[in-house]
Amino acid sequence: MAANKPNCLVCGEPLVYWDQAREVECHYCGKKEFSNATCKDGHYICDACHRAEGVEYIIGLCSSSASDNPVDIMNEAMADKSIYPNGPEHHTLIGASLITAYANAGGTAVDGGPFDKTAALAELKRRSLQVPGGACGFWGTCGASTSAGQAMSILNGSTPLAREPWAQCQRLTSMILGRLADVGGPRCCKRTGYIAVLTAVPYINELLGSSMKLPDKVVCTFFARNNECLRSDCPFFPNAREEVAQAFQPRACG
16 A cells, blocks of 8 residues: 555545445455445545554554653654554554553553553454444544543443443543534544544543643644645644634643
């Protein structure tokens, strides 16, 4: 695959989305399935092929990282060629960055004992792989918020039968989705990822007593790879409109 192509990973052409799914065939593995998108020349890459290399890189990076700042972890990962401008690998990255920072910041397990980062990352990987690409447009819930919710559910031990842990997870994802809606579309996995983490960190720190860190300011360095970048209307664009940036930078989220 061509690294960091902003659209089709085969030819770089823009993607075409349909209201109704159609049967398509993956250009790389040949798997036939239904999808709502190909590029304008008909190329289709299944989610498994799209994110395989990126997800393995993310888990490896997080396993060895000593950082307690999930934004720093995200930025290091997103600079790698295996992480494309947009794609379902980000559905793993957001939660994995939060789990890693939580563990490195001295976070504890639900019972107050040592936190098992390796086991938590493995569980996050398993859950995140169930969230398809395009969920933000077709499910009405962004994969960034879902990934943060998955991380929270692992950290607080939530299950469908839990009471307060269940509520905490729903509250977090709803907070993130509200913030994403305030900026609006089109999708950008960097923008939604930053917002998810900036919203999640102070929330998790307060509820679970962790001490994850955030930078004073988040500035995106990946915008040139995204043809749909909002530019000055994105709070993380280098020359973002002041009122937009002030509403979404770390101090506003803390």
